[in-house]
Every structure is written in structure tokens, then in C-alpha cells.
Amino acid sequence: MSNQAPTPDPLQSLRLLVPAPPSGGTHVDWQDLAAEYPHGFPDDYCVFMRDYGEGEFDNHLMVFPPVPDVYPQDPDSTVRGVTAEARYQAEEDEYDQPDLLVGWAMTADSDLLCWRTTSSDPNDWTTVIWRRQWLEWQAFDFGMTEFLRRFAARDLPELWTFDLPYEGCRFIHSRDTKRLHLEGINPWRPEPAAGS
Template identity: 30%
Template sequence: MTSHPGAGDTVDWGAVEAGWGTPFPGDFKKFMVEYGAGTIDDYLSVLLAEPQGGFDGGPAYMGMAEESRNAEVAWRVEPSKPRLITWGLDSSADILCWQADGDDPDDWPVVVWSRGDGRWSEYPGGMAEFLCHVFRAEFDRCPLGDLSLWGAASPRFLHRDEQQRLRDSGIDPWTGEADPFAGMFGD
């Protein structure tokens, strides 16, 4: 998956990791540098790394902190379960997280809340490995609620700022054609 000019985000990892009280996985840090927060094939959104309290101490709508709280509502059936940190969401309302258990974040498995199945599934390896397995259709079954990325030969990533720039210019970011809904919902 190639990035595009202007992709990538600068993250204050000291603030993020202090806010969560833990280091973050190395592959996610590299992803933020190369790609940043954005969307893959208009289906899976990768969230921007943010402090646990959100930016400026307030919750961010659909941000990492807010979505981690949402994931833990479904996860915390038992108080002894390790906490979750959400790194992605998809258009099927699935939630993609790390099971933040253990001292080495590079060993944290990915867990996916499947809205369609109403259950959690765990996948060894980090975020980048998980995405590669999805793109190559290497799991026993697709872990996401839709087959949009399953076996995707050349998935496309768009940084959130590039998506917004295209929308603001009246272009659908995913088709490159004029957006028939441009301007309908205000600025």
C-alpha cells in the first residue's frame, strides 16, 4: 500500500504514551509517520494516536480515546480482562484494537469486535501484520464485516486531510469524479 504526498502525521509520542501509561507498538508508530490517520479503500479508518483524555484534555469524537471507551463497554464482561486501545474502525461498525496486555506493546495481539457476529476475535501479530493478512486473505475467514479489503491486491490509503481537501473541492475522494453531494451539508 503506497502513501501519497502529504500523508503522515507528527505525533507527540511522549504525551500520547504518558496519557495511556504505556508505550505504543512500533509498527503503529511507523504507520503514523508514513500514512497517518486516514482511510483504506473507503472502508477502514485508522485513527490518529492521541492521549487517553483526547487532545487538550477533552474527548475527541471518533478518536482513539473515545472509541477505546466504546470498545471496552463490549469487552469488559469480566473485570479481569486487559484493557483495549482502539486503532481502527470500519464501515461495518467493527472495532479494531490492541489487547494491551503485557510489557511489550509489539507483542499485543489485535482483537476485532465484529458487529455482525457480536463477538471478539483475537489475531496474533501487530496492526501492520494484521492488515497484510487481510489484504492477502491469509486468515481462515475475513475478520471484518465486509469483504472490501479481503484479498485487496492494491489497497489505497488516503490521509484524512487529503480526503477533506478533495471533498472541499467538490471531488469524491474515492472515485475522483464530481461529488454529487458536495456542498449539501454546509461547510
């Protein structure tokens, strides 16, 4: 586990490091999801979906929505899909209580990022990662937004290092990535693409 104290308001700190998409995030009707996700979600995830939505940080870390949106024919690119993969992997590795894992992101290296749902209050959930290249689980004592803030601040050097063609950190919503690809534009070029 990390021994650094979490930031008091990691979502605000994340916004200062990485602007949210100008066109907003992903609309989610949370009441409609109560039957599919009876455990609920952390408040910061709900706000993140509203402000940022499904999308990718630095062409590396993809945050998934609870239900398909940009790619409606790909139900695996959701919290449910990542959760199923994480629980399967945890069972294969005899990881403690795989049913407590709820996936929320995946990396380009196929690392799986999950909440460990040891509390009935989703706001108390912490982060666990399956490091595929190292075949190990790694636990952190903070939630999703603090993890993303540290990712954006390059404050997780033990996990990933980057050689990016630009400074700082970027987030691009999946709808913008899809649009730019259709226009033949690489969204991860040195200069940000307009509207991304």
C-alpha cells in the same frame, strides 16, 4: 486465531501493497503523550502514523491517531475514543478483561479493532476485533501492521469481501479526504484523485 505465520516485515510489505500518502503521515509528539497513554504504543504504529497517518483503507477501515489532528473538535476519533467504545462493548458482552483493550481502528460496519495488551512490551500486543454484525470478538495472533497487510492483500476473506471500483487497495489520509470532499471530489472513484 489465524494459523498463518506473520510476515517478517509487515510494514515493508504493506508499503509495497499500498503506497503511503505523498505528503506524509501525521506528526505526533510521542513524549507529550506519555501521561495520557502510559502503556505506550507499538513501534509499528508509531512508524505507521509517521508514514501514513490517520486515514482510511478502501473507504472501509479507518486508522485513528492518538490525539485529534484533522478533526480537532472530534476527540472520539482517536485511540482514546475507540478504546472507550471497545471497553464499554466488552463489558456489555462480559468479554475477558476489557481493560486490556486499546482501540486503533474502526470499520464502516462499526467493527472495532483493538490491541490486546497482555504484555508490558507494546510490540508483543496482538489484534482483537469486535464484529458488530456477528456480535462476537475475534482474536488474531499478530499485531496491527500485519493485520493491515493482510487486509490490503485481501488475505482476510473470513472478515470482509469487497466490490471496489478499482484494483488493489488504497489508503487516503484524512486531511486529503477532507480536502477532496470540500472540492466536491469522491476520493474513492475508480481513478485516484491527484494528490491523494
